[in-house]
Amino acid sequence: MNSFIANDGAFASVRQPSSRPSIWNVLGRWAFIMPLIVLNLIVIIIPSIFGLLLAFTDWSGYGPINFIGTANFTKLFQDKIFFQSLTHNLVWTAFFLTIPIAVGLLGAYLLSSIRRGQMFFRIAYFLPYVIASVVNAQLWRQLLHPRVGIGPLLAQQGITFLDFPIFGTRETSLMGVAFVDAWHFWGFLVILYLSAMAAVDVELYEVARLDGATRFQQFRYVTLPSIRPTLVFTILMITIWSSLVFDYVYIMTNGGPANSSEVMGTYLYQHAFDRFDVGYAASIGVMMSLWAMIAVAGFVILRRRGWDI
Amino acid sequence: MNTYHFSKRLLLVLVVLMTIGVSGVHAQEKTVVTWWTEDYVDMDALTTLLIEPFNAAHPDIELQVVPTATLDDAVRTAFTAGAAPDILQTPGASFIGEYVNAGLIHPLTADAATLGWEGKLLPWAYQSGIIEGELYSVPLTYETMILLYNKTLFEEKGWAPPATYADIETIAAAAQAEGINPFSYGNAGFQPSNEHLVGIYLNNYAGAENVYKALMGEKQWTDPEFAEAISLLTKHIAEDGWFDGNLETYFTYGWNEQFTALASQEAAMMMIGTWGFRGAGEFFADSGSDWDWVSIPPFSDMAGEYNYMLATGSTLSVNGQSKNVDAAVSVLDFLFSDPARVLQIASGYSYGEFVVPLNYKAEDFPEGTDPRISRFYEDFATVTGQGRVGYTTWTFWPADSDVQLWKEIEQVWYGELSVEDYLAAHQATWDEARASGKTLPIPAR
Missing domain, CATH: 3.40.190.10 (Periplasmic binding protein-like II)
Known part of the structure; x- marks a missing residue:
């Protein structure tokens, strides 16, 4: 104790490392991380392994589990609806990597220059994100309703481009649902980007202004490079989340009409809970996980190559 | 004196403990039958018209009906955990097939024969629950x-x-x-x-x-x-x-x-x-x-x-893992034995739910029933009775x-x-x- 409160030299003498840590020391360290390991084991690792194994079975969700090798994957690779769903997930990803990010960046940049009332806009933009998806979906189903929604109302004024059943038309159902999901999501991006922009050194903007940079040039050459880690993080997360999309599609169209808005998540659900084919559903789940792993791998590779993300 | 007080206190403690023990035994003797149902049911009506009358008529059984969101998902998970309810309500016949294949349902054939369910239920409804010669389910609504x-x-x-x-x-x-x-x-x-x-x-x-x-x-x-x-x-x-x-x-x-x-x-x-x-x-x-x-x-x-x-909505079965099979069967029998009670519950849903396929007579319908609805049930019984299904x-x-x-x-x-x-x-x-x-x-x- 004395040595602990003495000068650095005395402290160092106490902290001299022994050649091998004692067994109690090692056990003590394990004891600290054991709760986390157990928790991870129960909540993540065991269910993941179980989910993976189910993909090689014909389990209906009720009775005995029989291993059937790779039959589910053979069927999956011949399943047109699955590939249609996968394509829709890709379209969904492309949409979310462009429109919401662009609008989020624009919103955050404009908001960052506001001093008064910024909190009001922050709350207003973020509010849809914390409202339950069921509520948001119902709200937009009414707003875009072909009888009582905005479409027929605008049509009375001669503006007819929204006067059709958006969620009931094959060509628009997927993008209609994506729009509603993006509406609830973009405020979240605004908040993230705004926080990142707040950390940018103001002197960089002053120098840019002295050099005669326009607002767009300041955004392009100062803001964007400065918030790149946040931007790349959101790109990664959107890519992963886009493979998992389920709730808005399930609530608003259930994948219809005629599979035009079917995504992997709803297709998985259909097999697991409507068709009692949990094994096949698990094989779809494996493909969804593979998507996420590819996205994470890309992120890791870029970091290893020295990207500041 | 101290010894006397000590003995008196000891006696008092023993009496209290014995009382608690006896009442505990009594509490344990009462068989609790659980029934998970859809979460949109009118629990007030169900309590008044079914749960309370059943419990009053069966002092040794306590029926507990639990409204459950995403019922089948919950039941399926409960089965995996060995904690499924005694009375099993499924969304439809196709679900029963899966449960039966998994060996999770108690066959009701013997109970049905003893209690005369074949005579109480509409013939097609009774037959719709028979899989490979055994009765496994009965429609809760048709x-x-x-x-x-x-x-x-x-x-x-x-x-x-x-x-x-x-x-x-x-x-x-x-x-x-x-x-x-x-x-x-x-x-x-x-x-x-x-x-x-x-x-x-x-x-x-x-x-x-x-x-x-x-x-x-x-x-x-x-x-x-x-x-x-x-x-x-x-x-x-x-x-x-x-x-x-x-x-x-x-x-x-x-x-x-x-x-x-x-x-x-x-x-x-x-x-x-x-x-x-x-x-x-x-x-x-x-x-x-x-x-x-x-x-x-x-x-x-x-x-x-x-x-x-012909269509059945939700179905009722008895959990094959239940320890209270007889009590669960008595709940079903209570339901099938009183058409007027069932119609009273069903009237709360405008006859859209809880219409157990029983042999209803005109007098079973509650007073004030919409004649268009009673006309349907009369015609349905006549037409299906002639095999036109x-x-x-x-x-x-x-x-x-x-x-x-x-x-x-x-x-x-x-x-x-x-x-x-x-x-x-x-x-x-x-x-x-x-x-x-x-x-x-x-x-x-």
């Missing part, structure tokens, strides 16, 4: 498809309720000429609504006899009469605009929209299950229009005389075949899938179900 119409509109236009397919065509043409949609329906919020229409066309065009043969494996779903039935539905919904004017609107109309359209005379008729009585009651109340119903007429000579498609897809089709039917029909309507390919895929699901023993019980005709 339903059929009917044709609702806007009575006020019909009277204004001088149309008679349709009794034949020719009548339907005449009314449809007359309605469309006046800008009125012949039928209102939609699948927004519940995509399986498609199967209601598919089932109607299969039964009412190809005929229930042919459907029965296909269910039994004596005919193929690819046979011409079924192809014609699906083609006719496709023509009506995708080309003629009979349902809501066009397909896109059909896909965006849900419960509220379809009844609003019917009650507001935007549409003339609606083919729907008997759960539609509830919607008719609600949406016509302040609409200025009145409603009525008729049975759905046959669409071709193959269909013969009109019939009612059809088959609903959600009651008699294996799960995979059923989903294929309502899911892929949309591709047929859009011309992305030919009727022939659609029915060939359907037959393939049946072949697979038959090979793996997943077909469901079909009552003999």
Whole structure:
């Protein structure tokens, strides 16, 4: 104790490392991380392994589990609806990597220059994100309703481009649902980007202004490079989340009409809970996980190559 | 003195402990029967009309009914954990098949024989729960498809309720000429609504006899009469605009929209299950229009005389892992032994739920029952009693075949899938179900 409160030299003498840590020391360290390991084991690792194994079975969700090798994957690779769903997930990803990010960046940049009332806009933009998806979906189903929604109302004024059943038309159902999901999501991006922009050194903007940079040039050459880690993080997360999309599609169209808005998540659900084919559903789940792993791998590779993300 | 006080206190403690122990034993003696049900039930009505009377009549049993969200998911998870309820409520017959295959259901054949359930339940309903000679489930509710119409509109236009397919065509043409949609329906919020229409066309065009043969494996779903039935539905919904004017609107109309359209005379008729009585009651109340119903007429000579498609909604079974089988059986028997009680509960749902398929008599209906509804139950009993029955897809089709039917029909309507390919895929699901023993019980005709 004395040595602990003495000068650095005395402290160092106490902290001299022994050649091998004692067994109690090692056990003590394990004891600290054991709760986390157990928790991870129960909540993540065991269910993941179980989910993976189910993909090689014909389990209906009720009775005995029989291993059937790779039959589910053979069927999956011949399943047109699955590939249609996968394509829709890709379209969904492309949409979310462009429109919401662009609008989020624009919103955050404009908001960052506001001093008064910024909190009001922050709350207003973020509010849809914390409202339950069921509520948001119902709200937009009414707003875009072909009888009582905005479409027929605008049509009375001669503006007819929204006067059709958006969620009931094959060509628009997927993008209609994506729009509603993006509406609830973009405020979240605004908040993230705004926080990142707040950390940018103001002197960089002053120098840019002295050099005669326009607002767009300041955004392009100062803001964007400065918030790149946040931007790349959101790109990664959107890519992963886009493979998992389920709730808005399930609530608003259930994948219809005629599979035009079917995504992997709803297709998985259909097999697991409507068709009692949990094994096949698990094989779809494996493909969804593979998507996420590819996205994470890309992120890791870029970091290893020295990207500041 | 101290010893005396000590003994007195000891005695007091012993008495208290014994009392607690005895009361504990008493508490343990009371068998608790659990029944998880859908979370939309009216618990007040159920408590007053079922739980309290049952518990009063069975002092040694305590019935606990628990409203449960996403009921089947919860039950399935509970089974895995070995904590499923004693009374098992499933969303339909296809679920029972899966539970039975997994060996999770207690066979009720012996109890049913002792308690005379075969005489209490409607014959087809009793048979629908028999799998490989054993009774495994009993319908909690039954339903059929009917044709609702806007009575006020019909009277204004001088149309008679349709009794034949020719009548339907005449009314449809007359309605469309006046800008009125012949039928209102939609699948927004519940995509399986498609199967209601598919089932109607299969039964009412190809005929229930042919459907029965296909269910039994004596005919193929690819046979011409079924192809014609699906083609006719496709023509009506995708080309003629009979349902809501066009397909896109059909896909965006849900419960509220379809009844609003019917009650507001935007549409003339609606083919729907008997759960539609509830919607008719609600949406016509302040609409200025009145409603009525008729049975759905046959669409071709193959269909013969009109019939009612048999359908069970939720089913009741006893958990095969339950330690309280006898008590659970007594709950079911209590329910089946008092038709008036059941109808009183069902009246709270406008007879859309909890209509246990019992042999009801006119005096069983509560006072003030809508005569249109009691007329339905009387006619249903007469017609089905004569063996004039059809088959609903959600009651008699294996799960995979059923989903294929309502899911892929949309591709047929859009011309992305030919009727022939659609029915060939359907037959393939049946072949697979038959090979793996997943077909469901079909009552003999």
